[in-house]
Amino acid sequence: MSSLIRKLMLLLLVSSPATPIVAQELAGNDMRSLDGQVQEIKSDVLNIASELSVLEERLLYPSNTQVALFVSIAEDETFRLDAVQIEINGELATHHIYSFKELEALQKGGVQRIYTGNVATGDHELSVTMIGKLKNGKEFNESDSFVFAKGVKPRALGITFAGPGSGKSGIHVGDW
């Protein structure tokens, strides 16, 4: 008896009017056809985005004045980077507060382009401040200054952060 009831119930569960099934199959075919078209438009928009970014860079950041700053976190660092502030020649260039996702992306080896701007050729002063929290919950704040030379080519500088404690500065600026 119980088996009969269960079968009836299962029948109820699996049975549904025939029309929706047919409609869903048709909709499924249409969805698959649309999927191809969606992929095509994605490709088109990616091409537009790529051209646009090149155009934008040419227009806004000509190579003879372009400076781009990138931020990364040194390998095996466990500190939490909360915020970064960057000044060029004493003027605020940018500051950024990190979300959890961004921090995770940096810890996995991603590199964030934090600033793109224009400076004249010659020497410039770069001041970097990082604010973060150590694994033990202690907050820290570290600043350092560097000099970089801007020539006629675009200049890219990589700023790498490490937690305090190594005895050396936790902020390292590399040439790229």
Add this chain to the structure above:
Amino acid sequence: MRRAPFSGIGLLLLACLATSPCRSDELKDLYFGEALFYAHQGYFFEALERLDTEVKQHDDLDEPELDTLYYHIDAAEFSLGDFELRYRMHHRAGRAIKAVLEGAVDEVIRNDAAFRLARIHFQKNQMADAMRALERIDGKIPESIRDDIEFLRANIYLAEGRPADAVDALKHLQGSDSFGGFAAYNLGIAYLQDGQQEAALTQLDRAGQIATDDPAELAIRDKSNLVLGTVLLEAGEFDQAVPFLNRVRLDGPFSNQALLSSGWASMSTDNFERAVVPWKILAEREVTDSATQEAMLGLPYAYGKLNVHGRAAIFYGRALDSFSAEVEKLNVSIESIREGKFLQALIREEIRKDKDWVIRLRSLPETPETYYLMELLATHDFQTGLQNYLDLADLRRKLLAWQASFDSFDDMVDIRYDHYEPLLPDVDKQFRELDSRMRLRIEQHKMLVRRRDDLLTTPRPEFLATREEQNVLLRIEQIEAQLNGSDAIVTESLTQRVLRLKGLLAWTLETEYHARLSTFDKNLRGLDQAMAETQEQYDQYVRARQAATHSYVGYEAPITRLRAEARSAVEKIDLLMARQGHLLEVVAIEELIARRGRLESYGDKARFALADSYDRATQSQARRDEP
């Protein structure tokens, strides 16, 4: 990085960012790192846009080995394929990897590329192509992907209906660190598909007991126990099924189905009291779940079997109320979807910022159209359609923002044109004058350098004579010419004097020659430096002049073209969104109507059972009241 293994026979391949450079590899190209930064956050459009541009620029270089991407080019091309897959661009995915595979590359890289290509074909459901790609693997295989290759091979066999071959492949993976739980489960399924029932049960039992704290492996352990319990249930081995169903965690993704089956297993052996336990738990859970709905009917049915008709009536009544409320909710949902609110709710950006946005949507009281989104997402086509709809909405937002940028670019170009055009004619005039003077000086400098070089090889002291000495020499030559036609007696003494003077000058020039040459060389070197500085200033001016022109010339055509392309893309997207949205609404409404029908049937059943339970409860009461 943790690898995301296949989730069982569902053959769902979870592509991961396995192609990014290992954290220990030194990253030499910041722009590749930037693409990874976006990819690690799940922003695959941005990652693709940046990496695609970077790889194209690298490919166009005359000397790519001088570019920083050169060190990562294979990883970058693999990443392109991965990002395309993750961005659901299956048609394009694999293009870059094929290029690596067909190039003259190291054996290890070629094998890595073949594996990745196979994985892409597998995800595109092109099993024969996937297997052909795997067959290209030959020679040295990177240790890091050895298990991945075998696991993929086994899954292709399963998808092609070759379970015996899958068994062989999966047996080798039983000790794998990466695929332990998944390989154990898949081996059980392969045995089942191959008709080896006994081996399947043993294997699933093993897979259902693996020790792990990884959430994905815990889920696959639950699934192994559920499948094992279900197989036994269907084979009529009810008592044996129960322990395996009870192994499934109560808070795991398979717990509802396990609780339901456990109840039925007990009912099938007339162990009604034991059936009540899982069903009671299940009946309290989320009512939109079909297992819960079934348990809401099963529970009073079990009470009825236990002759507790009063309680059965109460639970039938609750089920009836609950089904009625759900039917009402479904009606509201259907109506709301018909009014277009479903699609509006889906593209609310602030909701999708939350990782669990699908779950949150269900709990929002003001969005009845999304109560059943979780259930709708169970179908692959709906998932694909929904994701496409969301991607289209994102693309549309981007394109609209870019259209505003085009206007700003136009303004910027116009302002620069207005600023530079009146200034440049004067600047150019001054530049032409400067330019001609510069050219003259350059020629003079070159002549002096040539003279110095000649003097080093062929000494010519007279060339280093001072202006005064040159005048004296000239005068002597003139006197000599005059003396040639004069009286011989006078001439003799004068000639002697002229020769003495000439000799004196020649003596000075010869003896001071080296000192003078050194001074000349020193002065010329000083001039070299001055000339280099002048040349640098000149070049700087030329660059600044070019930059001024480049800041506003040559933008009109690309901006006009991109603007037209963006407009056309928005039109296409609008069309696609309308079609995709309509399909989603149709599927959602059909699904909800089917659910409503099912619930109405459940309701009818509950109503009859409720009446029956009341009758039985009344009769039972009457019997008890009889003296």
